[in-house]
Amino acid sequence: MYNYLLTSSLWLEALVKKEVQKQWYEITEVQDKAIYFSAGEEAIARMNLWSRFWNVLYFIVWAAKRVRDFDAYFDIVYQQDWRKYIPEGFEVVVNATSIKSELWAISTLQWVAKKAIVKSLVWEGKLRENSDKWVIEIRILMDNDTLRIMLNTSGDGLHRRWYRELTGQAPLKENIAAALVILSGWKYKQPLYDVFCGSGTIAIEALMIAKNIAPGMKRRFAFQDWNWISRELLDEEKKRAESKQFDGEYKIYASDIRKEVVESAKRSASFAGFASEIEFSCQDYKEALRKASSWYIVSNPPYGIRLDEDDAEGIHTWLAEIFAQTDIQGGIISSDLEFEKRGKTKFKKRKLYNGWEMCYFYRKL
Ligand SMILES: C[S@@+](CC[C@H](N)C(=O)[O-])C[C@H]1O[C@@H](n2cnc3c(N)ncnc32)[C@H](O)[C@@H]1O
Structure with missing residues (x-):
């Protein structure tokens, strides 16, 4: 079982929760704009595809409670298997959020995480940054001193479907x-x-x-470039999704x-x-x-x-x-x-x- 976070717009959490339950996944926590659940690997493909109301699906690499100093924080980030998670040649963006935690300085959280990741990677001496392609987003979330290290599996926000030509005024997401x-x-x-x-x-x-x-049937997701996720997973989930479509007249x-x-x-x-x-x-x-x-x-x-x-x-x-x-x-x-x-x-x-x-x-x- 793996742990995931779906981010949502404020006040859409109840709708997101229902969609997670529809897939029979176990919801572990609901907060403002955040729904945590646990599920198998297939959830990476399934929940990105069925992204009706949420924004991003994060895969939680590691979670640790009571992380209150930067040495402990560095060690935990360093110990993760970054060679597995970061495909060679990819740009890395580290974003951080801190809520009611002793480690609150965002830029330091980002900087220390980058240092720890670079140190644990043997194939490259430094992270390539600030490019708009081949990017992997690592998100650090400190929440009441609980550290979560996460990977953005979606890429662009999931509200961006693929069909929309943007010339209208004030379009709704x-x-x-x-x-x-x-x-x-x-x-x-x-x-x-x-x-x-x-x-x-x-x-x-x-x-x-x-x-x-x-x-999400016709859009791309960040996880499609990761070699630790089976290539067949998305194809299988697409076939499953197709079998659930209705062909009525509306x-x-x-x-x-x-x-x-x-x-x-x-x-x-x-x-x-x-x-x-x-x-x-x-x-x-x-x-x-x-x-x-x-x-x-x-x-x-x-x-x-x-x-x-x-x-x-x-x-x-x-x-x-x-x-x-x-x-x-x-x-x-x-x-x-x-x-x-x-x-x-x-x-x-x-x-x-x-x-x-x-x-x-x-x-x-
Ligand atoms: C807030 S926007 C709607 C945005 C839309 N929901 C979307 O997602 O793109 C309001 C729309 O009302 C249209 N509008 C303004 N006055 C109108 C009228 N008298 N009759 C019909 N449409 C009108 C505008 O052209 C504009 O596209």
């Missing part, structure tokens, strides 16, 4: 978009509509959820008032392989909602704070009223704390961060 679809309570057989679709991410993530497509619509944004969203959907499965159109949200009066809405209207050219306030007032007056279900993500007061409908509120902005997902009750 893919994992947040996926979370909204789940939090909205959408039952996949109902038509789903995003009336402020921007990059189309909500619609694309919704289709992937409905079809049970593993979000009605998913997405529109935006900006033509160039809709064109770009269409290209992303087509890149994702969904060219004919999401119906895109260019129109004002009022017009779109008139046609969709009993559908499921999952949307991210303009915020005002980030995009001030749209009439964010007018849009929020109109949306609150339409939720109150029609059978439209679902909800919106918004940083507008007054949203509920604008109409006469009750919403279930769920806190979320969109980038650095605190928001709520307002789901109509």
Whole structure:
């Protein structure tokens, strides 16, 4: 058994936890933005592939309690089998985080770890740094004096899928978009509509959820370059994931008032392989909602704070009223704390961060 850490956005921990449990892995600890679990080696491939809500999967090389001085810290880092973990010729990045620990100086934690790793490597006298390819990230986590030495198995954050062309305004991260679809309570057989679709991410993530497509199927992961992980592992997990896909028909619509944004969203959907499965159109949200009066809405209207050219306030007032007056279900993500007061409908509120902005997902009750 090995130990792992999944990092998550704040307030998405419960969703991440459920996904780990779905794979029958044992959760050992849950903290803010961190879910620890233990599992076999296959979890490296499986959890990277099924990365719907989390950011990075770390493999925990070693954990030690009560590490309170740098000599002990150096020795523990030095004793690890770095020749196994660092493929020859790779750049190494050492990052460190310290929470409520005696060893708190980040730059010293990084510097000492690098010294210890270099000393334990025979094949090379120094670590190559600061390049953007062939990188292996070693992360040092000091948490209440417990040291964890970890390897980033994912590489780039897992919210970065592979399909997205970025020309929209204030796009949601893919994992947040996926979370909204789940939090909205959408039952996949109902038509789903995003009336402020921007990059189309909500619609694309919704289709992937409905079809049970593993979000990491077409991207690369850092662990694919490691020779201590069997090459077949990822292929086997991909085959397993493919066997779990559904081939149903789903009605998913997405529109935006900006033509160039809709064109770009269409290209992303087509890149994702969904060219004919999401119906895109260019129109004002009022017009779109008139046609969709009993559908499921999952949307991210303009915020005002980030995009001030749209009439964010007018849009929020109109949306609150339409939720109150029609059978439209679902909800919106918004940083507008007054949203509920604008109409006469009750919403279930769920806190979320969109980038650095605190928001709520307002789901109509
Ligand atoms: C916050 S962004 C949505 C971002 C999107 N969720 C994504 O992930 O890319 C808001 C979008 O609303 C669109 N918009 C603004 N006013 C609109 C209107 N009256 N009708 C429809 N869309 C509008 C903007 O063009 C913008 O793409």
